[in-house]
Amino acid sequence: MNENLEFLEDMIRKGKLIFAVLSNVRKGAQKTYQKMDIKPVLIKGVQLYHVTYQFEKKVLHDNLDAAELLSLLQEILGSYFKQGVFYATDGDHQLLFNKKLEGKIITKPPSRFKVELEHNRKKNYIIPDGEPCDFMTHLGLMDADGRVFKKKYDKFRQLNKYLEFVSDSLDRLDGLKVIRIIDFGCGKAYLTFALYYYLVKLQNRNVEIVGLDLKEDVIAFCNQTAKALNYEGLTFKLGDIKDYETDNVVDMVVSLHACDTATDKALIKSVGWNAKIIFAVPCCQHELFKQLDNPAMIPLLKYGVIKDKLATLVTDSLRASALECVGYDVQMLEFVDMEHTPKNILIRAYKADKSDEAILKAQYEYQLLKETFNVRPSIDRLMKA
Secondary structure (H helix, E strand, O other): OHHHHHHHHHHHHOOOEEEEEEEEEOOOOOOOOOEEEEEEEEEOOEEEEEEEEEOOOOEEEEEEOHHHHHHHHHHHEOOOEEEEEEEEOOEEEEEEEOOOOOEEEEEEOOOOOOOOOEOOOOOOOOOOOOOOOHHHHHOOOEOOOOOEOHHHHHHHHHHHHHHHHHHHHHHHHOOOOOEEEEEEOOOOOHHHHHHHHHHHHHOOOOEEEEEEEOOHHHHHHHHHHHHHOOOOOEEEEEOOHHHOOOOOOOOEEEEEEEEOOHHHHHHHHHHHOOOOEEEEEEEOOOOOOOOOOOHHHHHHHOOHHHHHHHHHHHHHHHHHHHHHHOOEEEEEEEEEOOOOOOEEEEEEEEEOOOOHHHHHHHHHHHHHHHHHHOOOOOOHHHHHO
């Protein structure tokens, strides 16, 4: 490996590398990513190397300096990847490894001639800008050639951010012949159509998705759109979260921007169905605003704007804690809102096999938080159920 490392160090240190692809995972190696791409980038005036790790169902990215990249290559070339193709200014170099981890280099004349130091500003979206996407074209987010309209770019970013969260969670649904999803308060259903497109068109999964909303004209529009796109397995129904019932297994529940206690109703329904995954982006958390009461926190409670933010944080913390009390692992993530692009909190919960000790700890923390602020939240109904 020493000769190969000297070859790689010379190429990287002298700025010859244009692009590289590592592939052909060694049989018996612990399976993680299946392929790796490398390209030089310029970030804030510093040359780094953008590394893309391609897994079966997701893609991760990292930026490394020359030393970090060489260390990574020394670790995985041969022992993990049996092949690396390095396109450089002085030639195309194919590095191959045999069973004894011995490497040989095959060099051909260069097919690429210029190192493009991209500024790494263009994000690799799951649904990329510049490639036609049927539902985005139909809903007026991009033109027929796949170019996203400038005024719709915030919405485009939000859809892709949402799909990143879904992509990270998809392994929880492995082995299911059909993924059944309920989307509460779907509205015009941009995110619902994005979810269908990702799972069916990009991941080749079978799904049954029901979008639920209280507006009759919105439901009619969404059903017409699903029919026009030939999105089989996607239907929209008129109804309220608290009244909706189904005899089918529910694998995932989505509730994005459900107002005030509607989020609690969605979480209670999700747990009742024993859903494997829950996505919730709460909105307008007003319920606890008038309830918050703690003399030690008067400086926080006497200013309306501060009290409102505190009520939001306490409300969502209680929701997360309540889910932990009934056997879910919970994450609180930043999510980009669609209308004005502030940062919102997304609650992502996974059904887990928790110990009695963990459940008791979560219940203690939940009760302590309630007593600290002297509140009676609607999510209490989840605990009683």
